[in-house]
Amino acid sequence: MSRWLAGLWLLALLLAAAWAQFGPAAGQPAPLNLEQLSHPPSAQHWLGTDPYGRDVLTDLILGTRQLVIISLPAALLASALGAVLGAAAGYWGNTGVRLRTSAAVVLLIGIVGALVTEPAEAGWWLLAAAGLSACTYASFLPATTLALPLDWAVLGAAAWLGAVPRLVLVLSLVALHAPAGWWLVSILTLTCWPSTARLTRTLVQQLRQRPYVEAGRAAGYSTGRLLWVHLAPNVWPSLRNTLPLNLSICLGLQTTLGFLGIGLSPDQADWGLTLANARLEPGAWWLVLSGLLALTCTMAAIYHLLPASDAGLAHLPTASTAADVTNSQQISTSIEQ
Amino acid sequence: MVRALVLRVLRALGTAWLIASAVFLLSRSLPGGGPHLFTDERAGTFGQQTTAEAQYQRRLELQTPLFYFRLLPGRWYGTPNQYHTWLGQLSRGQLGQSYRDDVAVTEHLAQALRLTLPLTVSALCVAAGLGLLLAQCAARRPRWYRWLLSAAYFLDSLPLFVIGMVLLLLLANPDFLSLLPAYGLPADYSAAGALSWSAVPYFVLPVLALTLSSLPALLLPLMGALREQWQQPYMVTARAKGVSPRQAGWRHALPNAAPVFITRLADLAPGVVAGAVVIEVVFALPGMGRLLAEAAAARDVPVLVGGVLLIAAVRLLAWLLADVANALLDPRLL
Numbered sequence: 042m043s044r045w046l047a048g049l050w051l052l053a054l055l056l057a058a059a060w061a062q063f064g065p066a067a068g069q070p071a072p073l074n075l076e077q078l079s080h081p082p083s084a085q086h087w088l089g090t091d092p093y094g095r096d097v098l099t100d101l102i103l104g105t106r107q108l109v110i111i112s113l114p115a116a117l118l119a120s121a122l123g124a125v126l127g128a129a130a131g132y133w134g135n136t137g138v139r140l141r142t143s144a145a146v147v148l149l150i151g152i153v154g155a156l157v158t159e160p161a162e163a164g165w166w167l168l169a170a171a172g173l174s175a176c177t178y179a180s181f182l183p184a185t186t187l188a189l190p191l192d193w194a195v196l197g198a199a200a201w202l203g204a205v206p207r208l209v210l211v212l213s214l215v216a217l218h219a220p221a222g223w224w225l226v227s228i229l230t231l232t233c234w235p236s237t238a239r240l241t242r243t244l245v246q247q248l249r250q251r252p253y254v255e256a257g258r259a260a261g262y263s264t265g266r267l268l269w270v271h272l273a274p275n276v277w278p279s280l281r282n283t284l285p286l287n288l289s290i291c292l293g294l295q296t297t298l299g300f301l302g303i304g305l306s307p308d309q310a311d312w313g314l315t316l317a318n319a320r321l322e323p324g325a326w327w328l329v330l331s332g333l334l335a336l337t338c339t340m341a342a343i344y345h346l347l348p349a350s351d352a353g354l355a356h357l358p359t360a361s362t363a364a365d366v367t368n369s370q371q372i373s374t375s376i377e378q
Numbered sequence: 379m380v381r382a383l384v385l386r387v388l389r390a391l392g393t394a395w396l397i398a399s400a401v402f403l404l405s406r407s408l409p410g411g412g413p414h415l416f417t418d419e420r421a422g423t424f425g426q427q428t429t430a431e432a433q434y435q436r437r438l439e440l441q442t443p444l445f446y447f448r449l450l451p452g453r454w455y456g457t458p459n460q461y462h463t464w465l466g467q468l469s470r471g472q473l474g475q476s477y478r479d480d481v482a483v484t485e486h487l488a489q490a491l492r493l494t495l496p497l498t499v500s501a502l503c504v505a506a507g508l509g510l511l512l513a514q515c516a517a518r519r520p521r522w523y524r525w526l527l528s529a530a531y532f533l534d535s536l537p538l539f540v541i542g543m544v545l546l547l548l549l550a551n552p553d554f555l556s557l558l559p560a561y562g563l564p565a566d567y568s569a570a571g572a573l574s575w576s577a578v579p580y581f582v583l584p585v586l587a588l589t590l591s592s593l594p595a596l597l598l599p600l601m602g603a604l605r606e607q608w609q610q611p612y613m614v615t616a617r618a619k620g621v622s623p624r625q626a627g628w629r630h631a632l633p634n635a636a637p638v639f640i641t642r643l644a645d646l647a648p649g650v651v652a653g654a655v656v657i658e659v660v661f662a663l664p665g666m667g668r669l670l671a672e673a674a675a676a677r678d679v680p681v682l683v684g685g686v687l688l689i690a691a692v693r694l695l696a697w698l699l700a701d702v703a704n705a706l707l708d709p710r711l712l
Binding site: 159160205208209212213215216289292294296297300301302313319323326329333337340343 | 390393405449451536539544655659671683689693
């Protein structure tokens with residue numbers, strides 16, 4: 042029952058966002074009305090008006106557009122990126138992917154060459170390097186290989202991003218660029234993937250030791266088939282929780298940024314901005330209440346998307362054994378909003 | 379043990395340096411990222427404007443190259459560059475001057491910390507104490523456990539500014555309950571002087587909000603770990619030998635569950651400083667978080683980089699302390 046309600050609420054948000062995008066009021070903020078500043082809820086304005094005389098309900102509905110075009114893509118991208126990186130790190134580990142030393146040298150020279158020449162010639166350098174490194178496999182050059190430390194790289198990048206609290210990192214990165222939607226989406230993606238990657242890595246690492254994967258490898262199945270047909274269905278039940286969790290994190294960060302007035306252009310309606318307006322008029326309880334209710338209902342609805350039994354267990358890893366504790370010290374997660 | 383600690387410190391220092399360098403280089407190299415005297419509006423004639431802009435850039439030493447070399451196309455610049463200067467200043471403990479008011483960043487940070495430290499430290503202490511008490515109560519009472527679990531997840535899902543605004547709406551509202559002051563600090567507060575006791579009521583709501591927001595992260599792992607310890611055979615033995623439930627919980631279960639708690643606490647220490655970003659804006663307190671938020675809004679890069687470095691340093695210190703505490707509690711861990 043409650044999951045039906047949650048689904049209905051999220052569907053309503055999507056419809057509201059579609060209305061804000063394509064409806065009659067598309068692209069414009071709610072109209073100002075200087076005769077009705079901070080009016081409490083009435084028959085005309087169901088949720089009252091804010092200190093600029095805008096209708097709060099219209100403002101909230103227009104604000105859903107930002108949620109759908111920023112938080113949703115960011116959460117999807119972060120989950121996908123985390124799943125891919127985590128699966129690669131877990132499946133291949135530090136020694137699974139090997140490259141011929143000669144091919145690696147050729148590639149390195151190509152990349153350095155592409156970086157120091159004129160931008161127009163960079164493509165040719167890369168193309169030549171790729172072709173030459175393919176040739177080294179066919180030729181008689183010594184067959185020594187180099188292992189690519191994928192696992193080390195992914196865990197290192199995750200730990201690197203975790204060294205500063207997420208909000209501070211987002212804040213300082215957002216401030217570097219003029220307000221733009223794609224910049225915000227890429228920053229949210231960049232800061233949210235590590236937890237998904239860690240979870241996927243652990244799951245894949247455990248699964249690839251199983252006899253059925255080994256049997257598949259012995260039968261000569263390709264890596265792609267093993268990963269997609271045999272590992273993915275077993276990872277999925279745990280992994281599908283990460284999308285709602287990432288979504289709630291992105292939503293929280295986005296509204297916080299809107300509240301602080303950073304990274305989003307101030308003429309776009311946003312729930313954080315709506316709540317920030319409430320600070321101009323401390324007595325306007327309707328303003329705070331409606332913004333808070335909308336945000337809280339959305340968060341609760343997202344949490345109801347999780348399976349009932351293990352809601353949120355993936356979110357805060359409960360390190361319980363001694364090994365887990367040391368692990369979580371090295372790859373500690375940031376837990377702040 | 380010493381060797382492991384030294385290695386960890388070195389790695390952590392490297393991480394902090396990498397992050398600060400990334401923020402510094404990104405901020406200066408992105409188009410429109412560096413500071414400009416004029417943005418859009420045209421003031422004066424074009425010639426005057428160009429001269430003023432050049433003077434401004436020279437004052438901030440922005441006319442030198444950014445890094446030792448540039449890419450696409452490659453070119454070597456050598457030592458007099460912005461990054462080298464910044465690194466040299468950093469090694470002498472200077473963080474440069476703020477773009478906005480030309481005051482040293484270290485002074486800004488020191489002034490902000492004098493307000494933020496009492497706030498965050500008291501919030502952390504309250505959260506840690508409350509988390510310990512609640513977790514001990516919940517560990518052997520399934521109903522409490524279920525109730526606290528859902529409450530903690532709900533609190534955890536809310537952004538921090540929502541918690542702050544609910545508290546404001548409930549406890550500092552002229553129409554409802556006006557128990558506490560809503561904004562700012564007492565009139566006799568000065569940026570240079572010490573905090574007086576009259577400021578305490580102004581701190582109640584911010585500390586409460588920070589405590590509520592950091593409580594779930596402490597409570598959830600500790601509750602899980604304590605519950606697991608209660609199912610261990612040694613607890614049954616202790617109870618069978620006549621130890622009271624309370625004593626069994628504090629004396630026997632807690633030391634075994636404590637490493638989780640200490641690790642979490644160390645994770646949270648810089649997070650609370652970051653949480654102060656939002657809380658200080660909501661409650662209009664001139665502290666570290668507000669400084670960072672304003673610097674981000676005004677793109678005051680030296681202050682931002684300094685703040686990021688400071689927070690990274692706090693995290694390193696917290697990790698180090700947690701490692702030592704855990705190693706003392708359980709020598710197997712190092």
